[in-house]
Amino acid sequence: MESKAKLDLDQNWDAIIIGSGFGGLALAIRLLSKGLNVLIVEKNSFIGGRARKFTIGEYDFDAGPTVLTGTHLIDDLFKTHAKII
Numbered sequence: 144m145e146s147k148a149k150l151d152l153d154q155n156w157d158a159i160i161i162g163s164g165f166g167g168l169a170l171a172i173r174l175l176s177k178g179l180n181v182l183i184v185e186k187n188s189f190i191g192g193r194a195r196k197f198t199i200g201e202y203d204f205d206a207g208p209t210v211l212t213g214t215h216l217i218d219d220l221f222k223t224h225a226k227i228i
């Protein structure tokens with residue numbers, strides 16, 4: 144699906160992150176928690192990268208993580224108290 148979003152480069156971004164997978168989202172949370180102005184650019188029409196499922200017929204398939212093994216990393220991210228708008 145083609146995105147209709149227009150990239151706002153007039154704004155003073157402190158960081159522009161390419162990709163909204165776990166990596167991009169985690170980095171954004173950490174930078175936001177430091178008060179930085181962050182833009183995430185994603186080529187797909189949805190966020191999450193490989194953390195999604197797709198359906199063929201009556202079957203659902205995981206495209207990536209089924210079980211999160213590093214839950215302490217997610218706990219750590221939630222402790223940053225980043226304000227996400």
Ligand SMILES: Cc1cc2nc3c(=O)[nH]c(=O)nc-3n(C[C@H](O)[C@H](O)[C@H](O)COP(=O)(O)OP(=O)(O)OC[C@H]3O[C@@H](n4cnc5c(N)ncnc54)[C@H](O)[C@@H]3O)c2cc1C
Pocket residue numbers: 161162163164165166167168184185186187190191192193194205206207208209210211212213
């Ligand atoms: C089949 C499979 C099973 C897995 N199972 C597990 C599991 O059970 N447990 C576990 O912990 N991990 C699992 N993983 C690993 C986990 O999915 C990855 O480590 C994690 O999702 C990677 O996140 P990422 O942000 O690095 O990359 P990605 O999730 O790949 O995100 C990258 C993002 O960048 C975007 N992007 C790329 N290029 C551009 C561009 N030029 N412009 C704009 N956007 C762009 C992509 O569209 C995507 O959204 C699995 C992976 C696979 C493939």
